[in-house]
Amino acid sequence: MTLSTIERETAGQPVYSILWMHGLGADGNDFVPLVPELVAADWPALRFVFPHAPVRPVTINGGMPMRAWYDVTGFDAAARQDESGIRASIASIESLIDRENERGIADDHIFLAGFSQGGAIALSTGLRHPRKLAGIIALSTWLPLHDAFAAERAPANASTPIFWGHGTGDPIVALSRGVASRDLLQSLGYTVDWHTYPMPHAVYPEEIADLRVWLAGRLSGL
Helix, strand or coil: CCEEEEEEEEECCCCEEEEEEECCCCHHHHHCHHHHHCCCCCCEEEEEEEEEECCCEEHHHCEEEEEECCCECCCCCCCCCCHHHHHHHHHHHHHHHHHHHHCCHHHHHHHEEECCCCHHHHHHHCCCCCCCEEEEEEEEECCCCCCHHHHCHHHHHCCCCCCEECCCCCCCCCHHHHHHHHHHHHHCCCCCCEEECCCCCCHHHHHHHHHHHHHHHHHHCC
């Protein structure tokens, strides 16, 4: 499926792209206002791509159709995972990466970012991607399909930097779920720049400030 997107460029002829996936029930507009808060004036030109997830029935919300990267049956770790939906969304994001390649942005100048369910797709796609990416930004999220991950992960992104922010009071994605996913990745040798904040299921200014510092280091080091 070709996803519709919203795009924002910080200057002409971008040399880096950030593909940013929204959370359950939101859409690509959700994080557009973040761009001026996040980007520093001296950064190279960036293209932000905010895709809209498909509309589908979501079990945990009574089957109500809404934008979702995959179906959700529950927020606890034991809930059944929508493997086919997850893999379809991974394929859709891979198509967006291919489109950035066609527009002149190499894989190692592409970041994948996401909040909540969107973060799950950013991690799932990025760490399986066969060519090295610039980095992965995971906000208030977890790693799905964890049982299959060790066998499916791509060596090309074994050292890709990961920024991870999570709220200590998150009532939707419990901090313990994020910690368990972080621990799995670290046990496999991944470097996770882990941050917690006294917040619910949200994005806070302190988190954006930390992410700005992290991104600045990645951009200057590429």
